[in-house]
Amino acid sequence: MTNNNPIGLFDSGVGGTSIWREIHNLMPNENTIYLADSKNAPYGLRPKEEIVALSMKNTEFLLDMGCKIIVVACNTATTNAIKELRSKYDVPFIGIEPAIKPAANNSATQTIGILATKGTLSSELFNKAVEIYQHTKIVEQVGHGLVELIESGQMDAPEMDTLLRSYLNPMIAANIDYLVLGCSHYPYLIPKIKKIIPEQVKIIDSGEAVARQTQHILREKVGLASNRKGSAVFYTNSDQKVLSSLLNNEYQVIKKDF
Incomplete structure (x- = not known):
């Protein structure tokens, strides 16, 4: 089953690029969209209700972009919000928890x-x-x-x-x-x-295991991309420089309010 829609990832900021890198290395054919909610980082100091609301906002941004699966590339968002996300949205979610x-x-x-x-x-x-x-x-x-x-x-x-x-x-x-x-x-x-x-x-850390689980769910339920090099787009609602530098300035980073 082929599905060229992108994999969506979000984090409270730039850190989830460590997860994105593992996914990209394992599945270089997949298109990816990464969302860095750096304006609201860190999530770890926020109450659960706020973390859930921010996670839903990020999810809806990625779904509007046509993402076929959402990777919650943030431990705090996973442990506080993934249950609510799975009950509200009809798309597979991959979480990240301490190993x-x-x-x-x-x-x-x-x-x-x-x-x-x-x-x-x-x-x-x-x-x-x-x-x-x-x-x-x-x-x-x-x-x-x-x-x-x-x-x-x-x-x-x-x-x-x-x-x-x-x-x-x-x-x-x-x-x-x-x-x-x-x-x-x-x-x-x-x-x-x-x-x-x-x-x-x-x-x-959990990066490699998250990438393998994402691949497994895509293969079983959603569909993998066709055999071509995938694209990667990164969005941030804060300064682009930090995110760009972690990506060695190799990818497009778009600043957008969300």
Whole structure:
């Protein structure tokens, strides 16, 4: 079954491009439309009702563009709003959640760390997932300020290293052997994180698994694109420079109020 309509992705900002990259690498023939709601970032500090409303607004933008499937490339939006999105819209949704399962199942020290936003860590969906792993010590840490620095183009600011050390050092002291990144912005910080944590601590993010699940749902229910190179268009309601720089200035970034 062939379906050349685009895959739609949205995030509270630029971080979900880490998910987009995995999808694009796995399915280069697919057309994609990415929506960065940077004006309202971070979602992690907002109440659930607001996160749901913003997620619906983003979904409707992408549906108006003819998207055949929506990837909620934001942990906070997934854990707070995906149930409401699936009940309201007749299109498949792919969510992104912190990858607790592979970390907990493979941890030798039975201690894992999770770095995420407040909105994700306090969500009902996240806490239900945590309850399954009673025999694993889960060290949770809210990444206060990290998304804001990434969104403002200050990934290499000294403050970023200071914040990361303050968040990761207690996890190291607790003897974690897996670090789960529970925000789609955080994979961009992996090079910095690797300089802080011991070499034996494995870092897990959800990007590759989300891409595989998207491919599976397309193949089973929606249809994959035909055998040609796909296009990629990016929209933001904030400054285009940060998004363009994360994409190495290789793609069109359109500023649009939404």
